[in-house]
Amino acid sequence: xxxxxxxxxxxRAAGRDVVEPGDLIMARVDFxxxxxxxxxxxIDEFEKAGFDSxxxxxxxxxxxxxxxxxxxxxxxxxxxxxxxxxxxxxxTHFYDVGRVGVEHALLPExxxxxxxxxxxxxxxxxxxxxALGAFATGVGSTDLAGAMATGQVWFRVPExxxxxxxxxxxxxxxxxxxxxxxxGNIGVDGALYMAMEFTGSAISGLSIDxxxxxxxMAIEAGGKNGIIAxxxxxxxxxxxxFQREPVYVESDEGAExxxxxxxxxxxxxxxVAKPHLPSNTQPAADLxxxxxxxxxxxxxxxxxxxxxxxxxxxxxxxxxxxxxxCIVIPATQVIWKQAMNEGLFDVFLDAEAVVSAPxxxxxxxxxxxxxxxGERAVATTxxxxxxxxxxxxxxxxxxxxxxxxxxAVAGHIATPEQIGTRRxx
Amino acid sequence: MSASAPNxxxxxxxxxxxxxxxxxxxxxxxxxxxxxxxxRYLNMKTAEELAAHLMEDADPEFPQKVxxxxxxxxxxxxxxxxxxxxxxxxxxxxGIPLVIAKSFARIFxxxxxxxxxxxxxxxxxxxxxxxxxxxxxxLSTGCIRNLTSGKEFEAEPLPSFMQELVAAGGxxxxxxxRG
Numbered sequence: 001x002x003x004x005x006x007x008x009x010x011x012r013a014a015g016r017d018v019v020e021p022g023d024l025i026m027a028r029v030d031f032x033x034x035x036x037x038x039x040x041x042x043i044d045e046f047e048k049a050g051f052d053s054x055x056x057x058x059x060x061x062x063x064x065x066x067x068x069x070x071x072x073x074x075x076x077x078x079x080x081x082x083x084x085x086x087x088x089x090x091x092t093h094f095y096d097v098g099r100v101g102v103e104h105a106l107l108p109e110x111x112x113x114x115x116x117x118x119x120x121x122x123x124x125x126x127x128x129x130x131a132l133g134a135f136a137t138g139v140g141s142t143d144l145a146g147a148m149a150t151g152q153v154w155f156r157v158p159e160x161x162x163x164x165x166x167x168x169x170x171x172x173x174x175x176x177x178x179x180x181x182x183x184g185n186i187g188v189d190g191a192l193y194m195a196m197e198f199t200g201s202a203i204s205g206l207s208i209d210x211x212x213x214x215x216x217m218a219i220e221a222g223g224k225n226g227i228i229a230x231x232x233x234x235x236x237x238x239x240x241x242f243q244r245e246p247v248y249v250e251s252d253e254g255a256e257x258x259x260x261x262x263x264x265x266x267x268x269x270x271x272v273a274k275p276h277l278p279s280n281t282q283p284a285a286d287l288x289x290x291x292x293x294x295x296x297x298x299x300x301x302x303x304x305x306x307x308x309x310x311x312x313x314x315x316x317x318x319x320x321x322x323x324x325x326c327i328v329i330p331a332t333q334v335i336w337k338q339a340m341n342e343g344l345f346d347v348f349l350d351a352e353a354v355v356s357a358p359x360x361x362x363x364x365x366x367x368x369x370x371x372x373x374g375e376r377a378v379a380t381t382x383x384x385x386x387x388x389x390x391x392x393x394x395x396x397x398x399x400x401x402x403x404x405x406x407x408a409v410a411g412h413i414a415t416p417e418q419i420g421t422r423r424x425x
Numbered sequence: 426m427s428a429s430a431p432n433x434x435x436x437x438x439x440x441x442x443x444x445x446x447x448x449x450x451x452x453x454x455x456x457x458x459x460x461x462x463x464x465r466y467l468n469m470k471t472a473e474e475l476a477a478h479l480m481e482d483a484d485p486e487f488p489q490k491v492x493x494x495x496x497x498x499x500x501x502x503x504x505x506x507x508x509x510x511x512x513x514x515x516x517x518x519x520g521i522p523l524v525i526a527k528s529f530a531r532i533f534x535x536x537x538x539x540x541x542x543x544x545x546x547x548x549x550x551x552x553x554x555x556x557x558x559x560x561x562x563x564l565s566t567g568c569i570r571n572l573t574s575g576k577e578f579e580a581e582p583l584p585s586f587m588q589e590l591v592a593a594g595g596x597x598x599x600x601x602x603r604g
Contacts, residue, residue, distance in 0.1 A: 024586045026603075037467045041510050044470070049597035067468060074468035124508040124532055138532050140510040142539035146600045154586070188455055189502040193531050222505060224531055277455060364464040364507075385459040385506060392463075392482040 002252035004160040005229050006195040009135040009249055013118040021159040021258075029059070030117040030244075032147040035103055035360075036064035038122030040078045041141035043085045046148055054089045055151030061093035061112060062086050063103040066360040070097075071367040101332025101358040104128035104216065104300035109332055114238050115230045116247025120144065120153050125300050125382065127223065130215035131208065132238065133230035133249060138219060158224045159258040160195040160251075161186075165202035165265045171423060172416055173268055174310070175210030176302055176380065176400035178202070179217040180271035184281030185261070192222035194258060197251065202265030203228060208237045209306035213400075216301045217382050220278040270415050272378075273398040276386045284403045287413040294377040295320075295408040296389075297401055298329025298356070299363045302380035305335050305342075307401040312344040314405035314421050315351040321411030326353035327369045333358060353408065365389045371396075378407040443565045445522050446572075447494040451556040452483070454500035458533065461504065461512040470511065472518030479515045493520025496562070498554045500526065504533025513542040523562060525569065525580070527551050538587055539596045545569070550578035 001018050003011065011019040013027035034042050039062050054060055062082045067075040079096075086094035093112060100106065104125050107113045113129045119136040120126065122144040129136035139153070147153050163182055178198075183190070196218045203211070211228050218226025229250040230238070238246050270284040297303075297311045308330060320326040328348050330336040336358060339345060348355055361368030363381040371377055371390030377397065379389065384396035397413060406414040406421065459482070466478045480487040497516065503526035504512060513536050516524065527548040529537070537544045543564055550569040554560060558573035567580035583591070593599035 024584075037464075038508060038510065041470050041514075045597060049601065051597075051601075066464075072468060078468065078470070122508055122510075124506065126508075138508040140508050140532060140536035140539055142510060142596050143535060146596050149597075150600050150603075152600065152603075156584075156586075188505055189528065189530070192502065192528065219506075219532075222502065222530060364459075364467075366464055366467075383457075383459070383506060385457045387463050387482040388459050 002254035004195065004197060004251045004255040004257070005133065005227055005249050006135055006160055006197065006225060007157060009116060009118060010155060010157055019157045021157050023157040025155055025157060026152050027118050027155055029120055029147045029151050029153050031059050031061070031113050031119045032121065032144055033061040033063060033103060033107065033126070034122040034141065034144045036066050036068060036075065036078050036082065038141045038144065040081045042122055042144040042148065043081055045142050045145040049145065051149040054091065054148050057090040058092060060091050060148055061107060062091060063095060063100060063106060065100055065103050065358070066364060067366045068097055068100060068359055069357060099333065101335070102300045102303055102360055105304055105331035105335065108132060108212070109334055111241035111243045114242035114244060114246050115234060116249050120147055124219045125216050127218045127226050128212050128216040128300055130218065130225050130227035131211035132234055133228065135225055135227065137225045158193055158195045160197050161191055162197045162199065162257045162260040164200040164260065164262040165198070166200045166262065167202055167265045169202055169265045170269065172270055172402045174400045174402070175206055175213040177268055177271040179214045180273050180278070180281050180398065181268045183217065183221045183279045184271070184273070186221055188220060188277050188279045189222040191218065193224055196221065196223040196226045198226065198228050204231060207306055208233055209304040212304065213301050217278065220382060270400065270403050272403060272413060273384055275384050275395040275397065278382065278384060278398060284399060284413060284415050285418065288418055290397070290413040291376065292324060292378050292407055292412060293375040294369060294371060295324060295326040295404050296329070296362050296369055296377060296379040296381060297327070297404050298331060299360065299381040300331065301382045302401050303329055303331030303335070305338050307380060308335070308339045308344050310401040311405040312347040313424055314402055314416050315353065315409065316347050318351055318409045320352045320408045323411055324408050325369070326351070326408040327356060327362065328353050329356045329359060329361065331358055362389055378404050378413060380404050444561065444563050445496070446559065446561045447496045447522070448492070449496050449498045449554045449556060449558045449560050450491065451554065452497065452499040455502045455505055456499050457506035458504055458509050458512040459506055462509065462515040467509060467511055472514045475511050475515035476518030479519045488519065491519050491521065495521055496560055497521055497524040498551055499524065500551060501528045503529050505530035508532045510536045510540055513537050513540045517542050525550055538590055541595060545580035547578055547580040550580065553578055
């Protein structure tokens with residue numbers, strides 16, 4: 001029976017030849033993770049249930065990235081609990097400040113997750129790793145506790161939706177715009193419980209960083225996972241990096257999809273999602289005049305080196321508008337150093353933006369850039385719910401790094417073209 | 426389940442006594458987990474601490490207004506957004522024994538079962554309950570009665586695997602039982 005890439009990976013993890021949508025399976029977990037918000041609750045549940053060992057200390061990552069560097073005493077206690085649990089169980093992939101980065105940028109970068117994997121994470125954006133041709137999905141703390149103890153997780157095999165983007169992207173358009181366009185079309189529960197498979201010539205032409213942005217936001221359409229089959233771009237990224245043997249999987253000819261959507265990539269403009277849902281999208285060019293107070297460039301969605309290069313391309317020789325605070329957050333230490341060595345920090349500092357240590361920080365209204373009542377931000381993050389970045393009376397507009405940087409310069413939502421940026425050759 | 430228990434489609438629901446009665450608080454669609462419990466409170470992890478901030482960004486007075494036994498009723502996609510188990514914990518911490526919705530976001534659905542918060546999918550009931558209505562729910566049958574209007578509704582039956590999880594006492598006992 002022909003299967004989709006998601007079905008094939010799940011069948012393999014369940015030790016079965018075939019699975020179909022609706023099947024309930026117990027799957028082997030290749031890797032699992034939690035952060036400083038979710039792991040402490042998982043540790044509590046693990047200990048309450050009376051488990052005394054983890055299934056494999058090399059296949060668990062505990063990543064304190066949300067409120068770190070620790071923003072207050074309570075947070076410090078949570079991270080201490082993770083540190084002590086990791087020491088007690090020999091968990092090697094615990095990373096403290098100085099080594100830690102935003103989890104969904106850090107794990108692929110370190111080669112801890114890769115093609116063919118089944119990954120669960122107690123963080124909804126775990127779906128990011130689907131960009132590498134893995135099945136990766138977010139779960140809660142109790143599911144993580146179960147996986148840490150047994151290396152197993154239950155799944156209902158999801159139906160698959162296929163999204164085909166063909167043709168050439170318009171100038172400045174990135175993976176972030178494609179995924180905002182998709183969510184705007186299908187809604188925040190348009191893929192509820194389903195796999196979102198992305199394919200087509202425009203997807204093939206995307207960098208790995210742009211693919212991470214796409215898979216990252218599958219959850220914002222309610223999806224169980226987002227996935228892009230591995231190709232030459234994936235192999236180039238994974239080779240010499242992935243610490244286990246990659247398993248390259250692709251959908252069979254004739255595999256069944258609940259629905260197929262086909263779009264011309266050229267029709268996708270620079271996109272923005274307005275408050276208070278990621279599906280509330282509009283072309284960025286239509287929103288000029290929407291005054292802003294802050295710009296955040298970072299997160300598991302858009303805090304990678306390519307994103308920082310894009311922001312720098314727009315900010316080079318410019319100044320952040322006098323009424324705007326622009327916060328740049330490289331997602332990992334490696335990205336931070338690379339950006340520094342490429343001279344991107346000179347661009348940001350000369351533009352009067354600030355560069356932060358790696359953290360999720362403001363994305364979830366944690367710290368490092370909280371909004372006051374009535375303030376408005378453009379952010380390269382993934383959620384714009386009420387109060388997401390601070391006061392419940394503040395607003396978040398989601399965009400890619402080009403629009404975020406151009407908006408920082410303009411003081412209102414803008415595209416690079418609108419502020420006169422010329423494309424680098 | 427004992428031999429004398431009524432034969433029903435729904436099975437037991439985690440953490441619940443069989444019949445619940447309470448007043449309804451109604452919400453629209455896409456209630457996200459940031460609304461249920463804002464991330465600024467996620468440096469805490471006890472149900473009691475979290476309950477003090479339940480739904481605060483939707484209504485700052487909600488934690489003071491809600492009474493133990495009250496029931497949440499919401500439209501589609503309840504619990505969308507983050508994976509924080511603090512959301513069902515906060516709901517339980519406020520003494521809310523049940524959430525009825527037209528549909529639930531995927532991770533929230535898992536978390537509710539894993540943490541023992543009963544949830545029911547019942548689209549018609551959601552349309553037939555107004556804020557403040559007194560509602561009686563038999564968790565063993567899925568029967569939802571709006572005592573204010575006198576109307577009755579049926580919740581969708583629990584998938585059999587979810588019934589197994591419930592019977593085992595939750596996810597971790599279930600996994601332990603598998604050895």
